[in-house]
Structure formats: C-alpha cells, structure tokens
Amino acid sequence: MKHFPYAVAGDETVTYVPESAADLDLFRRWVERKARAGETIGADTETTGLDIFSPTYRLRTVQLGDARDAWVLQVEGRPEMQEAARWALKSLPRLVFHNAAFDLLVLDRHLNVPLATLGPKTTDSKILAHLYDPRPKHEGGYGLALKELCARDVDPSAPDTQGDLTAVFRSIGETKATGWAKIDIHHPTYLQYAGLDVILVSRLLPVLEDRLRAAGIRKTLADFEHRVMLVCAAMERRGMLVDQPYVADLVGRLEEEATLHAAKASRYGVTSVNAPRQVADALVGMGETLTETTDSGALKVDKSILLDLADLDTQWQPRGTRTPNPLADAVLRSKRAGKWSTSYGIAMRDGLDDAGRIHPKINSLQARTARMSISGPPLQQLPSGDWTIRRALLPDPGHRIFSVDYSAVEMRVLAALADETVMKRAIAEGRDLHGFTAELIYGPNYTSFHRKLCKGVGFGKVYGGGALTLSRQTGAPLPDVKTAIGAYDRTYRGIKRYSAKLQREARADGYVVWTPVGRKLPLDRDRVYAATNYAVQSTARDVLCQALLDMDAKGLTDYLLLPIHDECLGTAPADIAEDVAREVGKTMAMTFMGVPLDTDPEVGGASWGSLYMKKAETMMEHDPWYAAHPDEAAAAEERRR
DNA sequence: GGTATATGCCAC
C-alpha cells in the first residue's frame, strides 16, 4: 500500500492508497471502527472537472479520512474500488464535505450513491463558514475556500492543494482546464493532496462548530441551510431541457446580427465594440460630447449614454429628440447580440448532458445576504423583456412550464420588519401598494407619474438609494424626487424608524445586522445605510427557502426547476399543470410577522419563453403548446394585459 | 499560458 506522511498542525498524518485486496480489507476495518464510533468523517472526490453532467465526465478518486488518516480510493475504471467506496459511504454515519452539493451530485451520478442516501447525513463546512462570515476574502471576510479557512482554523502552513496542483499540471504540460482529467492517477502530489483535503476538512469542522456556537448562530439555522442545499441539489440534478434546433438557429441569428453591426462600427474606426476606449474616442471624433466618467476617470460609454446618443428610449424605441448617432446604435446592437449569443445561447448549446439537458449550478447560499446564485449558464439573469432567449428552455416532454412568484415580496418584508402600520394596513386590504402611497401623498387624483415616483421611492428604501439616483433613474426632476421622498418618510414613519434603529445598532454592535432567522450579516463601515437592504433582501430569501422546504415536504420538489429570488419555475404534466401551479402557489404563500405574502401562479406552454410572450399570436406562432391550444393563448394574452 | 482589474450588462 502506498502511503504519504504529512505534518498538519504539528501532528503526523498519513494518506493511504490501497492497491491490493488486503489493503482494501485494512480500509474496511478502519471504516467499521469509525462507523461504530459514530465519528464524522471527512469526504471528498477528485474528478475530471466541474461539469458533472457532461457526457465525458469521470470520477477519479474518492477520499475519506479523519484528523490523522486519509484513504484515497482510485475508483476510476476499478469496480472493486468503486464497490469499497460505495460501501464505505453508505456505512459511515456522518460525513463532512467542503461544498457538499458538488460531491453529492458527483457521487449520485457517477458512483450510484443516491443524493437521498448521503444528503441527510452530510455536513457542509462551506455552509458553516458562510453562516459564520458570508464574505469572500476580497470583501474583507475570511474567505470561503477550504484553503483560506484551514489557514485560519487548522494550520497556517497547510498547502493550497488546488493551487499547488495547478503548478503540477503545468509541469506535466497541462493547464488548469485539462490537468484534472489528464494527470496520472498515481502522481504522488495528486494522491497526497487528495488525502490531505479530507484530513483538513475533518479538522476544520469542529473549529467551525465552536465558532458558530460562540457567535450565537443557531444550530437550527445550519440545519435549515443543509435542507435547502439538498432541495437545490435535486433541482440541479434534474436540470432543464434545451430546444436544440431552436438554440442552433438562435445562435446563428445573434452572431449574424453581432457581425453586421460590428461591421458598421468598424466604418467609424471601432475594431472592437467591447472596447470602451475605442468607442469613446470614435464618438468624440464624430463631434459628440461625452461628459460622464468612470471610476478610473475614463469617458463613460455605457448603455444609457449610448441609448441617448442613438436617440433611443429604454425600450430601444426612437425618441425623436436628436439625429441618431449611427455608431452608438451599431455598438449597442452588436454588443447586445454578442452577449446574448455567448453568455446564453452558446452556454446552452455547449452545456448539454447526453439527454439534451443543461444543469446550471445552483448555489443555495451565495451572497452576503444569503441570496442564491445560479451559474453555467446564469439562468436567473436571462433577458426578460424579450422572450427569445427563454424560448430555448423547455419543460419536460408533455409538460407545461409554470412560474409562481411572490407579489412585491421585498416591500412586504420591509413593512413586516419595520412594523410599518400604515403600509401593513394597505397590504392587508389588498391594495396596490404604490397606488395607495401615491393617493396618500398626492390625493385621489394622482397621476401615473406619481405612482411611478412612489414605486421608485419604495425601491429606493429597499435598496438604500437616494434622491439623485432616483432622479437619474426615473428622469424626474430632483426637487420633485426630494419632495416625494419627504412625503414618503412622513407617510411611512415606521420605515425611517426601522432603518435608523438598524444603523444605530450596527454601529454599537460591531457593524452587523441580525435577521429574524438569526443570520448575522456583516456591514461595510462606509455603507451602514445598506443595513435595511441587507435585512430585507436576506429575509425575502429566507422566505423563499422556507417555501422550498415546505414544498419538499409535500413532494412538490419533483415539479421544480429553479428558484429565482422571489419566484419558483417548474414543470408539470399538461393535464395537471394548473393544479400543480396552484398547489405550489398555496404552499409558497405565507404570513410573515403578520403580513400576508401572496403568490401569483402562472402557467405557460411548452417553453419558458411562452411566459414572456405578450400576444396570443406570438404564443401560437412560437410555442407548440399554444399552437395546439389557441383559446388558451387568447386567455393568457388577456391575463397579461 | 495564466491572473487581476476595469468596464459593462443581464436578472431580481
């Protein structure tokens, strides 16, 4: 048996690599001892990369270990090693992984150890670290990577196993992208580091648990996050069907459009529309005056400035206020088509598993506020004003897509947290909140502009924005905005009071905000005003996560595709889709601190895009389900009006 | 070849 000694925090540790049947017997005896003792064992996998669901993906090693001993099972192409790993994972009573969702999905898909088997006995050290301090290193936190955490809590000189291996990859003529798949499975550094990771995570766990206890973070919150992680992992495993012919055509059209407009821009000397310097220089050369600058002092040529120059409004419709600048127009169009093609179209086209599905990574606990993120491709950020991208994603065959979102959840959470009595009354009465506000401030004859202003001020409260930003955003004159904000504060005194209280407490209590679930959110000292936003955004996130757990308990997870901040996207057989969506809506709906959080279920057709099409005609032409159900298309158009 | 930063834009 190969073995690699290594000193961790002054202790001798050993990584064992079983080769013979006798070696595996030793491994099994170790597992039996650990299982009897009820110990939590560190676990990890090495694989060919991060794209778990790609057809060429391979699991290479499975590691298990405690604070002193690690075992690396070279399972790739070795049935007896796979069997031993499977047996060990099933026998051990408690496991700890760093970033468990990844390894659990790898083991589910490539070692046939179900998510449902390992999930309930798994602790994720990354979740615990996030609960202790959600900030990555560059934001002033301790960081969330295993290396960063172990440097603090285990051994400052512990190696950067991932980083150091990158150097090894280079030494064998591979890159970071190819190294994990190509490195010899017997390479001593590879095996040594594979074992070290589980020794490190075993040692990290008790320290993190102590830290959470000392910080006053409840065990129930950690349990909540682990359950949420497992529901999200199940959604990630399910993935989403891609309309492959549609995507192929879409990418073609977008690339053509990007090229066409790039060619126009090149006539003005811009060789790359994505180079802000080139664009700015060319515009100045054409006689345009650019006044705004970026943080580093360069002339700013962002979308809003280019839209002005191209004489387009925010909906890209001609405004008729000036002669459109053709370069600005070409740059806008080329950039948009290019981004939609690469970030969304190509990502969908090239990220497929062998069943034609994509499996975007759902990070259930990502942001400082605990918000989730989705990447590869970023499905939470697909264009919503235009249905063409979402049209590429489909419910399962024979299903209809559905979506359920909360109505104005962040405003309602704010009303609840701030105990804002006037706002709570309006919500309880089922009033349109922004119209209600406009009426209180401007009287019964308020205009749509007044309502828009009030809506903006409300969002400003949630985001912490000021008068100037709001004025820029709505186009309303600064004095009008200031007046509206003043009136708003007098109308909803509870919000100002709450915001002031959070900030006062934060300054007295180490610049943190505590949320109702007992989550501790660190604030930047120079942005204490963000406290209200953090509390609201984080609590709204926890509302959706509680709903995910409630839905899971009712067996609804099988219908869910994605969480999108205040919304759940799902798929259900066409004959029961309406019922499923209604049930999801009922389960998501709840009362939070006395404030009702209503939901709005909506059932579409045979593509996600159908939920974003406004006209029945469009639905019938571009969505097969509506093509077969014209009456439903007409009804959907009516509802969306 | 790789990283870090700047800029910009997509969503809620």
Add this chain to the structure above:
DNA sequence: AAACGTGGCATATACC
C-alpha cells in the same frame, strides 16, 4: 445630508 442592494459573466487590458 446623502448614501441604490445582490449576483454571473464576457471582453479588453495590463501584467507575470
């Protein structure tokens, strides 16, 4: 008095 929050990700650019 004023302060717009959270992400993912592409491209350009400078630098190692």
